[in-house]
Amino acid sequence: MELSDDLLCLYSERVTERNGTYVIEVPKREVEVGDVQSGEVYRVAIVSSESPTQNERDEQDDRPQRPPVKEDDIREVEIEDVGDQGDGIAKVERGYVVIVPDTAVGDRVTVRVTEARENVAFTEVVN
Known part of the structure; x- marks a missing residue:
């Protein structure tokens, strides 16, 4: 069509x-x-x-969609950008934003989700 x-x-x-x-x-x-x-x-x-x-x-x-991650999830992400406060920014399913401290653009890291909100997740690097 x-x-x-x-x-x-x-x-x-x-x-x-x-x-x-x-x-x-x-x-x-x-x-x-x-x-x-x-x-x-x-x-x-x-x-x-x-x-x-x-x-x-x-x-x-x-219906409002749930975040594609939840607390304690382990994910491998690639840092696409750096935010105003210097934290790395990655995206997962549906463009959901994941904040990763102490990273730079291009870093590929494994993270653990420490907090998942409606539109953003906060993480820590595990390797």
Whole structure:
């Protein structure tokens, strides 16, 4: 399938009946963080679902994701940058940020997670 450069958002949604009409709802995130504006008129294309679990995946996207690491996890990371306070910065799954003290760009180290927050983990080098 070819997608237009004018495409503003793409998501899956069920067609539901409401008061004698059929409705396809726009997810709140598409208006809050996307290019869709409330009150504007848009062209809508309906495409058959590629898999029976597509709606399940979309519903999961609405839930906050847990950090991909947890306390005491051991990971091998590569330092991609150095932060304002001089600590190394690495990224793991989904671009999740891992802070590694006493490292430099290009270092490949094994770390233990000491604290995992929603958007960043703090670690210590174990080798």
